[in-house]
Amino acid sequence: xxxxxxxxxxxxxxxxxxxxxxxxxxxxxxxxxxxxxxxxxxxxxxxxxxxxxxxxxxxxxxxxxxxxxxxxxxxxxxxxxxxxxxxxxxxxxxxxxxxxxxxxxxxxxxxxxxxxxxxxxxxxxxxxxxxxxxxxxxxxxxxxxxxxxxxxxxxxxxxxxxxxxxxxxxxxxxxxxxxxxxxxxxxxxxxxxxxxxxxxxxxxxxxxxxxxxxxxxxxxxxxxxxxxxxxxxxxxxxxxxxxxxxxxxxxxxxxxxxxxxxxxxxxxxxxxxxxxxxxxxxxxxxxxxxxxxxxxxxxxxxxxxxxxxxxxxxxxxxxxxxxxxxxxxxxxxxxxxxxxxxxxxxxxxxxxxxxxxxxxxxxxxxxxxxxxxxxxxxxxxxxxxxx
Numbered sequence: 133x134x135x136x137x138x139x140x141x142x143x144x145x146x147x148x149x150x151x152x153x154x155x156x157x158x159x160x161x162x163x164x165x166x167x168x169x170x171x172x173x174x175x176x177x178x179x180x181x182x183x184x185x186x187x188x189x190x191x192x193x194x195x196x197x198x199x200x201x202x203x204x205x206x207x208x209x210x211x212x213x214x215x216x217x218x219x220x221x222x223x224x225x226x227x228x229x230x231x232x233x234x235x236x237x238x239x240x241x242x243x244x245x246x247x248x249x250x251x252x253x254x255x256x257x258x259x260x261x262x263x264x265x266x267x268x269x270x271x272x273x274x275x276x277x278x279x280x281x282x283x284x285x286x287x288x289x290x291x292x293x294x295x296x297x298x299x300x301x302x303x304x305x306x307x308x309x310x311x312x313x314x315x316x317x318x319x320x321x322x323x324x325x326x327x328x329x330x331x332x333x334x335x336x337x338x339x340x341x342x343x344x345x346x347x348x349x350x351x352x353x354x355x356x357x358x359x360x361x362x363x364x365x366x367x368x369x370x371x372x373x374x375x376x377x378x379x380x381x382x383x384x385x386x387x388x389x390x391x392x393x394x395x396x397x398x399x400x401x402x403x404x405x406x407x408x409x410x411x412x413x414x415x416x417x418x419x420x421x422x423x424x425x426x427x428x429x430x431x432x433x434x435x436x437x438x439x440x441x442x443x444x445x446x447x448x449x450x451x452x453x454x455x456x457x458x459x460x461x462x463x464x465x466x467x468x469x470x471x472x473x474x475x476x477x478x479x480x481x482x483x484x485x486x487x488x489x490x491x492x493x494x495x496x497x498x499x500x501x502x503x504x505x506x507x508x509x510x511x512x513x514x515x516x517x518x519x
Contacts, residue, residue, distance in 0.1 A: 135161075135517060138220040139168035139178075140211065140235060142228035144336050144369060145412045147171025147186055149252060149298045149506075150226045154178060156510035167218050169211065170226070204231065212238060215246075221517045222247035229254030233263075236270040247516055251275045251509055253285065253292075264288040273516050275509050278453070279499060295508040296501025299412065303419050304503055306397035328361045330476060331403030331422065332389075333396065333413050336369035338376065343429040344409050345377055347467055349385060351407065354473035356388065359480070364389050365403065367396040367413075405479045405486075407472060410447050414459065415500070418450045418493040423479045423486050425472055426451075428463045450496050458492040 137157070141150040151173035157164055158177070166178035171186035188203065208231065215223060223239060223246060225232035236248050250267075253276040267274075268290035276282050277297040285292035332352070334345040345366075352364050366389055368374035374391045381389060392399060396413060400406065400420040408417050410428040417424045426448045446452050450459050460475050462468070479486055 134163045134165045136165045136167060136218055136220040137513070137517075138215050138218055138223045139166060139170055139174065139182075139226065140223070140228065140232055141168075141170035141174060141226040142186070142231055144171060144186060146226040146228055146252065147173050148302065150174045151177050152298055152302065152506040153224075153226075153251065153509055153513075156506040157513065160507075160510050161514055167214070167220065169214075207231075208235065208238075211235060212242070215239065216242070220246075222249055222513065224513060225250045227252040227254065233267065233270075236267070240270045247272050249273045249275065249513055249516060251513075252277055252298075253281050264290060273512065275512055277500070277505065279501070293508075293512050294501070295512065296503075296505035297415070298505040298509070299415060299419070300500055301503040301505065303397060303416060307401070325404045326402050327404050328359075328363060329403045330355065330362055330364050331399040331406035331408075331424075332364055332366045333399075333406060333408040333417070334366065334377070335409035335411060335413075336373075338373060340409060340430075341373055341376065344427055344467075345380055347427065347429070347469055347472070348407055349381065349389075350469035351472040351476070352388060353385070354469050355476060358473075358477055365395075365399045366391045367399050368393045405476050407476065410461075410463075412449075414448045414450055415496075418459075419497050419500075421490045421493050423489045424459060425475045425479075426459050426461045427467050427472065428461070429467045430464070450493070453496045453499050454492055458489060458496070 139150055139154070141147050147170050150170050154166055154174060154177040167181050168178070169183040169185045172184050175182045175184045185207070212235070225236060225248070232250070233254060236250065239246055239248055248271050250271050250273070253274050264285060265288050268288055271290060274285050274290050274292040275295050276285065276292055277295065279294050282292045282294040330352070332348045334341045334348055348366075352362075355362050366377060368377060368391050371393060374393050377391055396416065397420065400417050400422045403422055406417060406422050406424040407427055408414050408424045410426055414424075414426055428447055446457060447461055447463060448459050451457050451461065462472055479489070
């Protein structure tokens with residue numbers, strides 16, 4: 133009899149990782165049924181019984197969630213009802229902590245024997261470590277992607293396995309062929325870069341792009357005043373965001389910007405430097421050894437709430453993993469085009485500064501583990517279902 137797994141993923145990156153996990157599970161055990169909610173990639177693997185809700189679920193920040201409270205409340209109760217009706221052998225929650233941690237708590241109250249597994253652990257170590265002990269009561273297993281998390285969670289009584297970062301396998305597939313590349317330090321393959329190309333990565337959510345992209349455009353203008361030969365490529369997560377960014381460009385700017393859909397990895401491997409919105413793309417930039425500055429800008433209520441909650445020194449994961457500022461961070465009121473432009477100019481003009489940052493990136497990438505995270509996560513999930 134087929135076993136059923138109910139998945140919940142609420143953002144584009146989790147959809148990527150969830151689809152890879154589903155494929156690994158199917159490869160290990162073909163007699164599986166997948167239901168739940170996520171994005172288009174997970175739905176393509178799971179089939180018609182899976183709900184694609186990413187367009188509405190992927191909002192960013194406290195203020196945005198408050199404004200959509202009615203929608204999320206309805207979806208929360210619908211999800212609980214769907215899980216009750218489908219009677220899955222396990223529920224796999226992927227990242228998305230604001231929704232998924234509450235869901236785990238509610239499920240544990242309703243269904244004491246339900247297997248609840250969390251994949252890509254929420255970064256509660258950054259804002260509320262005391263919550264880990266509560267999570268140990270709600271979850272049967274945590275699958276984490278950073279090595280320091282496993283020790284932290286296990287110490288709190290939450291059974292945890294470090295599986296490695298699923299990003300690694302996807303990014304390795306996007307590396308250039310050896311024929312088109314050279315070897316950098318630490319033996320990493322490095323494609324020949326365009327010395328006049330700066331990559332711009334304004335994020336994957338509409339509200340995020342609307343806050344950040346205008347600052348990036350102004351920064352590009354500042355950079356061109358110092359280096360007229362520079363040109364810019366912008367990574368767009370979707371056709372809709374590409375169209376929105378096109379509308380933000382004035383007629384005098386359009387010839388300077390190439391907006392590329394779904395080409396984040398390619399731009400990161402060709403650009404000599406970049407500006408990257410805070411999020412998983414910062415780790416991708418480090419993996420691809422592109423020197424960059426980090427930008428973060430959200431609604432002010434979200435920012436102030438975050439300042440009260442977040443307990444770590446740095447926002448960007450490369451800096452968190454290095455435990456020092458490898459990448460300059462331009463957060464909220466500090467996200468100003470003149471300052472960003474000065475930082476990028478230093479990266480363009482100072483080879484030693486570039487090499488120092490790239491050397492730190494290689495150390496950071498080494499912490500993310502080897503490829504095969506999805507397969508290791510699938511093995512752990514199947515073992516948990518069978519126990």
